[in-house]
Amino acid sequence: MKNRREITAVGGPHRRLTAAWTVPLLLLAAACVPGTNGSAGTTPGDAAATSLPDPANAGTVTLTVWDQQVRGGQNSAVERLNKEFEKKYPNVTIKRVARSFNDLKKTLKLALSGDNPPDVVQANQGHSDMVAFANAGMLAPLDTYAGLYGWNTRFPQTLLNLNRVSADGSKFGTGRLYGVSQEGEYIGIYYNKDVLRRANVEQPKTWEGFTAALAQLKKAGQLPVQFGNLDKYPAIHTFGVLQSQEAKSAQPVRDTVLGSGAGFGEETRGAARTFADWANKGYVPRGANGKGYDDAAKQFADGKGAFLITGTWLLADLRKSMGDNLGFMPPPPAAGRQLVTTGGEGLPWSITSKSDHPDVAAAYLDFLSGVHASEVMMQEGVLPVVPPTGSERKAGSETAADQVVKGWQDLNAADGLVPYLDLTTPTFYDTLSADLQNLISGDLPPGQFVERMQMEYDDFSAQQREDEGGAE
Incomplete structure (x- = not known):
């Protein structure tokens, strides 16, 4: 889900992006969250730094890092930044272990519970990973470091909060900070300009135009939407786009994912019907x-x-x-509505509680997420959480890279990002991905699909209330 859902690496050189962009001031005007303001004062369980750490004074250090940046642009960016960090601090060696998202998800818990865990890991947000690891004491709270390095003001709070876990472990999105993310990301629609030209279809500007284009493409003998779901997670992304369009705004689904919503209602039922309809009509x-x-x-x-x-x-x-034949757009909203889609941040980088070098690890996290890192990421075709300032987009530029970053700006300005659906409960990824496969194949009717989603959400919410009541 995110590069978070990638399976294999694709290597090779990459062209430099042609422009840099600025993030709207609205996005950056972020106040600290009460109780998690990243002040330099140490609280119990926080990593213990009280002044800005200097890795040069740490002696000889080997920093073991587990990440899932295996795809071409992301892998290239991390490799460059690792070499630069080692050059800046010759006493530090980074021992990198790169795994696909699925492999990392399968092996990380065992690695963290061992006697010699990595120093830095990428741990997925949500109940099944970050919340569970934080509750088990496997990850170090980063609030003190956030204050020392200014992470609370560097990143938009709505995104930084995705890496927080409540003190009682019942929720994510609030509480202590357990990671920082390099990348912004969202689910959008790539388009092949040649295919559209062959079918005499223009780039859609609205959701109505997009859905009409699917029928036009099919009639013209072209496959409307390329799609492969053997890995299961891609359907979660496509379904999230459909659900967001049905919901008309980010808030209803966002509240449910974060545990304070009503669950899955008509917007989910409509999305399920649409996805099943796409499969029946041969749009996928x-x-x-x-x-x-x-x-x-x-x-x-x-x-x-x-x-x-x-x-x-x-x-x-x-x-x-694809070069200039590639186009990109955020899912175009219906006429008169704001942009909304699934997205947020890439997998956060966290410090493990058993690390012998937490100060060096914190400096590494800061290095990975700073302004220079953002410039490197953009050069490699990766969207930073905060794109660097300094120049305007070129007038009339319509490259896919420009479209990706402009979409990021517009989505944040519209408050249109919905967290990934699989973060909703500890087991939602497994059940939702399996049910979506059955929905696409026709083995699970849309109504039953939604009922199963709601049942799992209700069961998890009831268990949380029971746990809270027992703790009183």
Whole structure:
């Protein structure tokens, strides 16, 4: 879910982005959250730094880092930054272990519970990973470091809060800080300009125009939406886009994911019907559940499909093979509505509680997420949480890279980002991804699909209330 949902690495050189952008002042005007303001005062359980750490004074250090930045642009950016950090601090060696998202998710808990865990890890937000690891004491709170390095004002609070866990472990999105993220990301719609031209279809400007284009493309003998769901997570992203369009704003679904909403109602039912309808009409490939994510992306790049609904993390790979034939847009809203889509931050970088070098690890996190790191990321085709300032977008520029960052600006200005659905409960990723496969294949009717989502949400909410009552 995010580069967070990537499976294999794609290497190779990448062209430099042609421009830098600024984030709206609205996005950056972030106040500290009461009780988690990142002040320099140490609180029990916080990493113990009281002044800005200097890794040069730490002696000889090997920093073991587990990450899932295996895709081309992300891998290149991390490799560059690691070398620069080691050059800046010759006494520090970074021992990097790069794993795909699925592999990291499967192995991280065992690694953290061992006697010799990594110093720095990327741990997915939400109940199943970050919340569980924080409650088990496997991750170090970072509030003190956030104050020392200014992370509370560097990042928009709405995004930084996704990396917080409440003191009682019942919620994420509030409480202590357990990670910082490098990347901004959201689910958008890539389009193949040649395929659209062949079908005499213009780039849609509204959601109504997009759905009408699907029928036009099908009639013209073109595959409307390239899609592969063998890895299960891609359907979560596509479904999230459909659900957001039905909901008309980010708030209802966002509240539910963060545990304070009513659950899954008509917006979810409408999205399920639409997804099933797309499958029935052949708007997505037959047998999509048997096609891999990367295979679908390669087929899209080869002209087999007009649209590809996935994350901004795929920009570097697609532009490498497609060049100026690649276009991108956030899911266009219905006429008169604001932008809304699934998105937020990439997997946060966290410090493990057993690390022998927390101060060096904190300096590394700061280095990975600073202004220079943002410049490196943009050069490699990766969207930073806060794109660097200093120049305007080129007038009339319509490259996919420009479109990705402009969409990020517009989505944040519109408060249009909805957290990933699989963060809703500790087991939601497994159940939702499996049910979506059955929805697409026709084995699970839309109504039953929604009922199963609501049942899991209600059961988890009831268990939380029971746990809170027992703690009183």
